[in-house]
Amino acid sequence: MYTPVAKDVAKLRNTTGAGMMDCKKALVEAEGDFEKAIEILRKQGQKVAAKRADRESTEGAVIARVNEDNTLGAIISLNCETDFVAKNEAFVELANELAEMAITAASKEELLTADFHGITVAEKLVEQTGVIGEKIEIGSFERIEGAFLGAYIHAGNKIAAITALSANVEGAAEAAKSVSMQVAAMNPIALDETQVSQETIDKELEIERELLIKEGKPENIIDNILKGKMQRFYKDHTLVHQAFIKDGSMSVAAYVKSINADLKVTGFKRAALA
Template sequence: MYTPVAADVAKLRNTTGAGMMDCKKALVEAEGDFEKAIEILRKKGQKVAANRADRESSEGAVIAKVNGDNTHGVIIALNCETDFVAKNDDFVKLAHDLAETALGKSKEEFLAADFQGSTVAEKLIEQTGVIGEKIEIGSFEKIEGPFLGAYIHAGNKIAAITSLSANVSGAEEAAKAVSMQVAAMNPIALDETMVSQETIDRELEIERDILTKEGKPANIIDNILKGKMQKFYKDNTLVHQAFIKDGSVSVADYVKSVNADLKVMGFVRVSLT
């Protein structure tokens, strides 16, 4: 019977991330054929993935990446089953590497892209076998803009990317600061024009019901609602929110303080919490 040498086991482990004993067994089964051993481990991953298909993968790592010229960005959530795995250094590194691969691609293109000798989709199945938990891509958000900046909150549970209108002096710091705002305050839209009519109608209905129950006269409720909605936009839309680093100014005013012509163009946010 073929007996694998330590160097071959180590090489297979480095290539696949599988445990030492799994690598040794795969090499024995493959009679020393390295590529066949990789395939054996991948098939094992498929079996584990099938057995865990109904498991909930609500933990994981959320990673934001921006390309070299700060014009394309992506946030992915690499999901797993437990926080123990989510905090593992190798798992977090895998999430970072996958996010790099995702830059400039649609989710479909990303899953089909080459990643360490296999497709991303195949790698996820393989890692399910290696780790023993359901591993999958959850959220996938991409963004383009004149200048992007990213922020990943400590613990890799929330990430955000903000688009600014120009690459000017101070834009890098400003984009990161606004992305931190997005991560912390979770705005529902960029400004009032981007709030869905469904959200507006729901908010108006709630406030109208409250005012009616308070006995406010019908002829003044509409005027009161205008003020209520202004406060709603101030609290919930990014450019009107109070800036978390200086509550005396709005996010829009902070950005203008960096450069008078600078504006926030958009944002994306992903959270596991």
């Protein structure tokens, strides 16, 4: 019977990330055929993935990345089942590599079919499911373009955000990171009032109107009160109108203008673990 040598086991382990004993068993079963051993490990991963398909993968790592000229960015969450796996160095490294690939992928589906060292990303996730023994999948997928982008990843890789600014000016890097911290912390629903959906506006107006009626406010003044209520809603929930977390005396829009009078926030993306 074939007896695997240490260098072959190490090579297979480095290639697949599988445990030493699993690599030994695969090489024995493949009678020393390296490619066949890889295939055996992948099939094991498929079996594990099938068994854990209905599991919840609510832990993981959320990673934001931008390209070298700061004009394209992406955020992905690589999800798993436990916090123990989420903190594993190899798992976080994989999440970072996938986030880099996501920058040039048009969609999550395109990312899953992209080449990952000779196999697709989807196949890599199945392989790692077998290695780790937990369900692993890409959860969030966000892409953004802009004149200048800056990213922020909250400690522990649970939340990440990217902000787009209107120009690459002096101080843009600091501003984009600071506003991304704002996005991560305050979770705005839109950039400004023009980007809030009509459905959200109608729902908020309905809630506030019912409260005012219950308070006994006269019908003829309710509409005026609602205008003020919505202004407050936009201030609390839209990014550029929110109070800046590093200096509550100014709005986010005012902070950005303090960096450069012509600078504006043009967009943002945010992802977080559920």
